[in-house]
Amino acid sequence: MARSKMLDEIHQQPEALEHTLSGALKSVEGLKKLLEKRRPRLVVLAARGTSDNAALFGRYLLETATGIPVSLAAPSVFTAYGAKVDLRDSLVVAISQSGESTDTNYVLERANEQGAITVGITNNSRSTLAKLPGHCFLVRAGKEKSVAATKTYTGQVLMLNLLAHALGAPVPMDDLRRLPDWAEQALSLEAEVADKVVRYRFMQEAVVVGRGLNYSNAYEFALKLMETCYVVAERFSSADFLHGPIAMVEASFPMFLFAPGGATWPTMKEMLERLQSLEADNLVITDRSNQEALRAAKRAICLPCSIASKGPLPSEYLTPIPYIIPAQMFAACLAVEMGLNPDKPRTLSKVTQTL
Amino acid sequence: MARSKMLDEIHQQPEALEHTLSGALKSVEGLKKLLEKRRPRLVVLAARGTSDNAALFGRYLLETATGIPVSLAAPSVFTAYGAKVDLRDSLVVAISQSGESTDTNYVLERANEQGAITVGITNNSRSTLAKLPGHCFLVRAGKEKSVAATKTYTGQVLMLNLLAHALGAPVPMDDLRRLPDWAEQALSLEAEVADKVVRYRFMQEAVVVGRGLNYSNAYEFALKLMETCYVVAERFSSADFLHGPIAMVEASFPMFLFAPGGATWPTMKEMLERLQSLEADNLVITDRSNQEALRAAKRAICLPCSIASKGPLPSEYLTPIPYIIPAQMFAACLAVEMGLNPDKPRTLSKVTQTL
Numbered sequence: 180m181a182r183s184k185m186l187d188e189i190h191q192q193p194e195a196l197e198h199t200l201s202g203a204l205k206s207v208e209g210l211k212k213l214l215e216k217r218r219p220r221l222v223v224l225a226a227r228g229t230s231d232n233a234a235l236f237g238r239y240l241l242e243t244a245t246g247i248p249v250s251l252a253a254p255s256v257f258t259a260y261g262a263k264v265d266l267r268d269s270l271v272v273a274i275s276q277s278g279e280s281t282d283t284n285y286v287l288e289r290a291n292e293q294g295a296i297t298v299g300i301t302n303n304s305r306s307t308l309a310k311l312p313g314h315c316f317l318v319r320a321g322k323e324k325s326v327a328a329t330k331t332y333t334g335q336v337l338m339l340n341l342l343a344h345a346l347g348a349p350v351p352m353d354d355l356r357r358l359p360d361w362a363e364q365a366l367s368l369e370a371e372v373a374d375k376v377v378r379y380r381f382m383q384e385a386v387v388v389g390r391g392l393n394y395s396n397a398y399e400f401a402l403k404l405m406e407t408c409y410v411v412a413e414r415f416s417s418a419d420f421l422h423g424p425i426a427m428v429e430a431s432f433p434m435f436l437f438a439p440g441g442a443t444w445p446t447m448k449e450m451l452e453r454l455q456s457l458e459a460d461n462l463v464i465t466d467r468s469n470q471e472a473l474r475a476a477k478r479a480i481c482l483p484c485s486i487a488s489k490g491p492l493p494s495e496y497l498t499p500i501p502y503i504i505p506a507q508m509f510a511a512c513l514a515v516e517m518g519l520n521p522d523k524p525r526t527l528s529k530v531t532q533t534l
Numbered sequence: 535m536a537r538s539k540m541l542d543e544i545h546q547q548p549e550a551l552e553h554t555l556s557g558a559l560k561s562v563e564g565l566k567k568l569l570e571k572r573r574p575r576l577v578v579l580a581a582r583g584t585s586d587n588a589a590l591f592g593r594y595l596l597e598t599a600t601g602i603p604v605s606l607a608a609p610s611v612f613t614a615y616g617a618k619v620d621l622r623d624s625l626v627v628a629i630s631q632s633g634e635s636t637d638t639n640y641v642l643e644r645a646n647e648q649g650a651i652t653v654g655i656t657n658n659s660r661s662t663l664a665k666l667p668g669h670c671f672l673v674r675a676g677k678e679k680s681v682a683a684t685k686t687y688t689g690q691v692l693m694l695n696l697l698a699h700a701l702g703a704p705v706p707m708d709d710l711r712r713l714p715d716w717a718e719q720a721l722s723l724e725a726e727v728a729d730k731v732v733r734y735r736f737m738q739e740a741v742v743v744g745r746g747l748n749y750s751n752a753y754e755f756a757l758k759l760m761e762t763c764y765v766v767a768e769r770f771s772s773a774d775f776l777h778g779p780i781a782m783v784e785a786s787f788p789m790f791l792f793a794p795g796g797a798t799w800p801t802m803k804e805m806l807e808r809l810q811s812l813e814a815d816n817l818v819i820t821d822r823s824n825q826e827a828l829r830a831a832k833r834a835i836c837l838p839c840s841i842a843s844k845g846p847l848p849s850e851y852l853t854p855i856p857y858i859i860p861a862q863m864f865a866a867c868l869a870v871e872m873g874l875n876p877d878k879p880r881t882l883s884k885v886t887q888t889l
Contacts, residue, residue, distance in 0.1 A: 180712035221576055221603055239608060243617040247577055248624065255746045255773065260848050262598040268575065269603065282773065320632040330819045353763030355789035384590045384739050384766040411739040411766050418610065418637065418888035422583030423761045426879040446888070457881065464751065484567040493615050518660060524781040526812065533801070 181190055183483045185325035185407070185511045185521040186435040191364055192357040192504065192508050194322035197270045199337055202354055210314050213343040217276065218247075219270035219296060222346075225252035225286040226274040227349050227533065229328040229399060230300075231334035234274055236395035236499055240339060243392075244348035244492055248510045254282035256449075257289055272342065273299050276323060277530045278306020287311055293377040295364070296441040302331050316341070321443055325522045326529050327407050329507045331397055333362070333500045340496075349491050365504035369512075372505050375462075382433050384411040389437040391448060392496055396437050396503050403510035408522035430458035438476075439495035440469035440487055451475055464516045466503055480505045540762070540866045540876040542681040545721055547859065548714040550675035550685045555710055560856055565573065565653070565669050566700040573602075574625035574651060576699075577597075579608035580641040581629040582888065584683040584754060585655075588690035589629055593752035593853055595694060598747075599703035606658040609637035612644055621650045628654050631678060631686040632745050632885045633661020642666055645849045655693045657686050659687070666676050676793035678878045680883050682762050684862045687754055688717070688855045695851075704846050713855050719839045720859035721838055724867075727835065727860050730817075739766040743775055743793040745802060751792050751858050758865035760816040772798075785813035792857055794826035794833075794841055794850035806830055819857055835860045 195246050222241050224234035234251055242249045252271075256262045271290035273283040278301035288311065290297050299312030302320055309315045318334035337358065344350040384406060389397030394416050396498035401414035415424055428434070434454055438447045448471065455477075468485035482501055487494045514521035574657035577596050579589040589606055597604045607626075611617045626645035630636040633656035643666065645652050652668030655677055664670045673689030692713065697706040741760060744752030751773050756769035768778055781787070789809055793802045803826065809816050810832075823840035837856055842849045871877035 188538050219607075223603065225599075239611060239615075242611045242619055243615045246618050246620050248578065248605055248619055248621065250576075250603055253597065253746075253749075255749075255771070255798065256594060256597045258724070259746050259801070260594075260598045261797075263601050264597055264603055265575075265601050266603065322858075381627060386766075391614050394610075394839065395610075402778050406781045408732065409782050409784070411741075411768060411782055413766060413768055416610070419582060421888055422586075422886045423757050423879075423882065426761045427764050427766055429764070440617075443610065446614070515586075520580070523779075526780050526783065527778065531777045533776055 181519045183325065183511055183515065185327050185329060186508070188323060188325055189329045189504065189507045189511060192330050192333050193343060193362045194363055195334055196359045196500070198319035203316055203338065203341055205316065206316065207341045207345050210290060213296065214345055215347070217296065220247070220268040222247055222249045223251065223252050223266060223271045224274065224333045225271065225283040226355065227253060227280050227283060228531065229332050229402060230335060231276040232395045232402065233339060233400040234333055235398055236336050236392065237339035237342065239392050239394065240343050240496060241346065244343045244350070247346065252286050254286055257286050259280050262316060266290045266292050269321060270296045270298065273308060274335055275308050275330055276302045278303040278308035278404055278416055279530050282533045284308055284311065287313065298342070299333055301514045302334070313475045326527050327403055327521055333503060333506060340364050351490055354488055354497055360505055361484055361486055361501040362528045364521055365466045365482055365501045367483060368505050369508055373512045375480070375511055376516050378431065380516050381512055382410055385433040385435060386413045386415065387435045388415055388417050388450060390417045390443040393437040393439060393499055393502060396499050396506065399503055400435060400506040403507060406527065407510045407514040407526045408517055408519065417446050420450070428454065428457050428459050429515065432459045434459045434461045435463060436463045438469060439464045439498040439502065441495035442493055443495070444469060445474070448475060466498065538680065538866055538870065538876045540684060541681050541863070543678060543680050544684045544859065544862045546676065547685050547688050547779055548717040551692055551714045551717055552826045553674035554689045557858060558671055558693065559698055561669065561671065562700050569700055570652065570702070572651065575623040576602045577600070577602055578607050578621060578624050578626045578632055579604065580626065581607060582635050582638060583886065584687050584757060585629040585631060587750045587754040587757065588694060588824060590695065590753055590866070591691050591747065592694035594749065595698050595851060598700045599705070599795065602701065602702045607641050609641055612641050613637050622648050623874055625651045625653065626662060630663050630688055631657045631683055633663030634885050634887060635809045636887045638858065639663055639666065642668065653697070654760045657689065663835040681879055681882050682758055682876055686792040688858065697822065709843055709852055711820055713852065715847055716839055716841055716856040717859055720837055720856045722838060723835060723860050724863055725831060727863045729866055731834070731871050732869055734788065735871050737765055740788040740790060741768045741770065742772050742790045743770055743772050743805060745772045745798040747848060748756070748792040748794060748854055748857060751854050754858055755790060755861040755867045759863060761879045761882065762869040763872055772801050775805070778862045782810050783814050784811065787814045788812045789816045791816060791818045792822045793824060793827045793858065794853040796850035797848055799824060799827070817861060821853065822835065
């Protein structure tokens with residue numbers, strides 16, 4: 180089988196991140212000035228699918244780094260029920276790769292009518308979303324041909340870091356400039372990941388666990404496994420998983436854990452130990468800064484770099500972009516191992532419009 | 535095997551709902567007066583597990599019925615990252631059966647420190663949550679002995695209807711007084727449900743779909759299937775399901791759909807037709823008011839009553855309580871059919887404390 184577009188696009192991420200960052204810097208400063216004058220009381224993020232997973236990262240980062248409460252929009256409140264939600268003092272952000280997601284665009288239009296500050300994050304400068312009033316931030320990842328989104332996810336996550344900066348959070352631009360290099364280092368794991376997927380050839384179900392700033396990655400990895408490998412993959416925060424779903428786990432149950440060092444590691448370590456006592460089949464994704472995770476895990480994918488910020492933000496806030504890359508490669512390689520074409524999942528098309 | 539406590543407690547719901555409603559009416563009016571003077575700009579709901587599923591119902595009802603934005607709290611923002619989220623103008627609600635959920639109590643304490651209006655919803659009047667400053671609303675369902683929560687979920691959903699009333703939403707009390715009777719009618723389906731579960735004896739995975747006000751029921755039914763039957767059960771809104779996960783569906787894939795009439799039915803109908811063209815194995819939960827669903831579905835559980843409100847709220851806003859009851863019975867009966875004890879799921883205990 181020819182190399183998949185998905186794998187090609189995964190490899191375009193260092194360059195895409197660099198373009199996205201340099202392309203957005205100026206307009207982000209403009210938004211920052213506006214937000215200094217008019218600080219929102221609430222941030223509302225509206226998205227679907229992979230973009231909604233990026234929004235989930237934004238939910239944790241923005242609330243943690245700015246103290247402004249964040250809400251993930253429920254588009255059907257607007258579309259199905261026609262509710263008039265008071266968004267006047269809010270910053271409303273719609274995120275869509277194609278910019279043609281009907282329901283999230285609808286939320287942004289309602290926010291515009293109320294005079295809210297609105298931001299669109301999209302990969303397509305000619306899309307409906309890019310043309311709506313408000314600020315538009317372009318993910319400059321180049322056209323995404325594979326149905327399974329990869330480079331647009333990391334581009335959106337990067338954009339949410341810039342949005343935190345625009346809202347006054349202490350995000351050092353030098354930190355963000357290191358992301359393309361860390362992405363490059365993550366890509367160097369491809370051969371190792373391609374080796375590792377073989378034993379998952381007949382996996383039918385799985386659970387992915389992440390917490391806090393990596394909770395979104397649990398959603399995104401699970402979605403890639405569902406879309407490209409047809410694995411019934413659930414996703415939980417480690418806390419939610421203990422409130423019931425852990426009962427599913429029996430010996431050999433496949434578990435994937437995002438385990439950066441930092442504030443979430445103690446609870447993730449407890450979770451790992453608990454899963455080991457249940458004899459689950461655990462694979463941990465971590466980096467060289469978390470040696471304890473490497474000692475605790477029987478199986479791990481370890482990024483060959485140390486990713487830990489020393490500033491005022493949580494030390495692991497930069498891990499989501501490099502950490503998702505081995506997971507993306509895992510899904511792309513496993514699909515091929517299973518005899519599937521990750522670029523053309525059955526039933527799906529690239530642009531999904533829902534109301 | 536003796537009849538499970540879970541099934542007993544499912545049957546206690548009409549009475550529990552009646553007690554909860556009559557017990558809360560007075561204190562809800564007190565809260566209503568306070569909220570009239572001091573209208574919050576945001577409602578934050580903090581919960582875990584089944585209580586978080588009830589919160590998800592609250593998220594849709596409160597936003598739709600009051601227009602006040604709602605956010606589901608991410609407790610780890612407070613516990614793991616120690617963030618200082620600005621909750622001064624918010625109404626912060628913690629929901630916990632036991633009242634001993636450490637992280638959600640922690641969120642409420644931080645909100646109290648800031649002078650936010652706070653509400654605790656719990657089944658246990660002697661719990662930590664009941665003793666925190668703020669308003670306490672008791673779910674008067676009686677002690678819940680089964681690990682799998684049932685009567686406390688419907689009690690919490692009822693309480694969220696009362697909270698909508700306290701926030702000025704047009705919730706007719708006469709509507710709420712009909713809920714115990716509708717719950718009773720749902721319970722009359724037990725023999726039918728017990729018959730139906732037999733063919734699911736070897737089900738290993740499933741997807742539950744709901745939308746809008748029944749999205750929470752999709753989460754709750756899936757959680758019951760995970761906890762008591764160890765089925766890897768995913769849960770999606772019909773819109774999110776189309777953005778990727780539908781690729782998992784092949785012929786015979788077990789799907790469960792909550793399908794009330796009203797604003798969400800057109801998209802749910804489309805989803806059902808799509809699933810039928812994929813030859814999925816669909817079971818629809820609906821009521822007599824949605825004859826179209828009965829005609830469209832090959833397999834259905836139909837409540838023997840018509841549940842459609844004619845007031846200003848979405849016509850299906852009262853369906854979540856009666857609709858979850860056949861689903862609860864389904865999980866309880868299927869567990870027994872599988873040779874499992876639904877009252878004692880492996881690995882779990884009744885009170886889960888997470889930070």
